[in-house]
Amino acid sequence: MDESERIAALDEIPEDSSLLITVRDGFDREEAILVRHDEGVLAVKNSCPHWTDVRLDSGSGATVRDDELVCAKHGATFEVDSGVCTYGPCEGAQIEPLSVTVSDDDVYLTDDTYTFEERGPSGEHDLSSRGRIGFSGN
Secondary structure: HHHHHEEEEEHHOOOOOOEEEEEOOOOEEEEEEEEEEOOOOEEOOOOOOOOOOOOOOOOOEEEEEEEEEEEEOOOOOOOOOOOOOOOOOOOOOOOOOEEEEEOEEEEOOOOOEEEEEEEEEEEOHHHHHHHHHOOOOO
């Protein structure tokens, strides 16, 4: 495995939450999250398919309950092994996955589209904290 694509040791990914990372696609930086499950690790973009500006993990860990990832904004739930929405406004949709590989208890980004940049947030403004309708007063 390429050491530059090493994200973390498997035991650094919380069992009941997520690990937030930043990846790069050319000049674009994006956030992704890693979630552990019985079969390994799910890596997905850090956005809800219902409203893609809503982050699932805003730095303090996404909620994982009963083997499902929970969108705090909508209450939608996603299977931790596939990223498929099982309940909520985006039922049947899937969070965009990224390819990762677990080797010798380390997790590596093996996605041809993205390169691993760093652990933690991208530094981009969190759009999920704003209202969806703007009022100018005019």
